[in-house]
Amino acid sequence: MxxxxxxxxxxxxxxxxxxxxxxxxxxxxxxxxxxxxxxxxxxxxxxxxxxxxxxxxxxxxxxxxxxxxxxxxxxxxxxxxxxxxxxxxxxxxxxxxxxxxxxxxxxxxxxxxxxxxxxxxxxxxxxxxxxxVVVNQMPNLEGTYYILRRLLDDPKVSKIVLVPVGLAMLLYAVGYLLGYPEGATIVVVGVVGTYLLFKGVGIDEIFGYLITSMKTSLHGGRFTFVSYITAILLGIVGIFLGLVSLLDYYTSAGIFFQVLAFIYGAIAWFTAAGLVASGGKIIDVFLNEREAIRRVVALPFFVLAIGAIAYGASIYILSISSEVSGFPITADAGVKYIIFATIGGLFCAFLGVYLQSLLSRWGNDHEPLALKRGA
CATH class of the missing domain: 3.40.220 (Leucine Aminopeptidase, subunit E; domain 1)
Incomplete structure (x- = not known):
């Protein structure tokens, strides 16, 4: 042994x-x-x-x-x-x-x-x-100040701490300069809250990964570079139309209904962006790493499933709510929307999982015999 x-x-x-x-x-x-x-x-x-x-x-x-x-x-x-x-x-x-x-x-x-x-x-x-390994130290006021100063000198820490504080102060100063101190407070709280949410959920790392992937795709001549740019543009259109929808069906009943109004106008474009991005990924994998296609083939099905269910849910809740005025879909039609959207979304998800499983079994069946034996 x-x-x-x-x-x-x-x-x-x-x-x-x-x-x-x-x-x-x-x-x-x-x-x-x-x-x-x-x-x-x-x-x-x-x-x-x-x-x-x-x-x-x-x-x-x-x-x-x-x-x-x-x-x-x-x-x-x-x-x-x-x-x-x-x-x-x-x-x-x-x-x-x-x-x-x-x-x-x-x-x-x-x-x-x-x-x-x-x-x-x-x-x-x-x-x-x-x-x-923990270094034993005797903390005091001077030592604490020095440690904080050293931390703020670190680019990684300063980017997290100093950027939102500096941005908040700048926005507040601009608001006062324009004569809208109340609006400045709202904007500052909104921007800082969005930043903290992005950091807390880890969305900033997702954006960092996306930028790195785009650079790699550009330098490697990959199709995903074009698909990612297209997806970003579609996402921007979705944000704009989502804000338009929010203004059309704005209600003071709470942020929940405002988010649903935004989703109602934006989700179709967000779904299209996800489909374009995942489609480009599948094309690149098929052309360059064909053996790994089973790991990404289910992505567009999941994107379509989430988009369909979110769209149906937003329509249903907005249609049955008495707080939203002028919504063009009735409550009876909203029930049909959420039923068909949920069934269609679940079917898309099942189809993606089935196709992924099918390709995995096909890949295992066609795996070289030497690899199966562990040679």
Whole structure:
């Protein structure tokens, strides 16, 4: 029986090594990790990742002294885009496991943020222990001020904190300058609230991923670049028509009915945008990665299903509500709309799932025999 080999792994999810010390990950081997820690220490002696890397090396030395088979490595994410960073961590870990033949791992982190990648690591190799390195300090007022100042100097933190505060102050000043202080308050609260909602739900990462995908598509000559641009334009049209619908059927009954009025006017265009974007993705996958088409073939069916159900639901609620005046669809017709839209949406979703399952079975049946045997 082969002897178990343990990988002592340090995770730098925000890639301070690359951002501050200009060291590209992954970093494999004791000397390489030690050099990375020293270089990062010279670049920023207060970075907590330094202690995490040194702790990783210490655990590696202890296990080696006990006669165990051990490897040591540091993997890095992305300083500005955590979504792309997690993908980079997954790819780096696959390469390290293939190179070191490790069968277990010990995870070393410097905080809770890095532990978000624990499921990624566990999906590839068993994690036998997690070591979280915490630096002992004596906090005081001066130290707290210095820490806050250091955080605000970090581009990632300043972008989250300073941008909404600065934008709110600028909008408020413009409102007062134009003589509309009440309107300025509404605009400021709305903009800051939208920003916080985007950050809280993670929509900003989705936009970041979309921009990265568009750049990749443009440089690679992919069809998705055109489809994404078209989808964005359709989405802008949808927003405009949604606002027009909101003004036509505006009610003071509450934001719920206002959102439904917006959806009623915009959802068809949003659905068209989703269909164009997913259709472009399917075309690119079919032309360049045909074996992966089963993973994306269901996208347009799901988009159409969600759009149909949302459209039917908005019509039904607006038609039966006594708070909305001038709505062109009666309550009886609204019932028919939601029934047919729900049935049609569920059928589209089922069709997408069935087609995906069919292609998956077809792919498994046509998989090379050597791969099926694990050769």
């Amino acid at each position: 082969a002897k178990e080999r343990t990988l002592v792994l340090c995770v730098d999810r925000d890639d301070d090594l690359g951002f501050k010390a200009r060291i590209d990950g992954p970093i494999v081997g004791r000397e390489a990790c030690l050099h990375a820690a020293v270089t990062l220490g010279l670049a920023d002696s207060e970075d907590s990742d330094i202690n995490a890397i040194f702790e990783t090396i210490k655990i590696y030395d202890d296990l080696v002294a006990r006669g165990e088979e051990v490897a040591v490595a540091v993997i890095c994410g992305n300083h500005m885009n955590l979504l792309e960073g997690d993908r980079r961590i997954a790819a780096s870990l696959d390469a390290i496991l293939s190179a070191t033949n490790s069968t277990a791992s010990i995870l070393v982190t410097d905080g809770a943020e890095d532990e978000y990648v624990l499921p990624i690591i566990q999906s590839r190799v068993p994690v036998s222990s997690v070591r979280r």
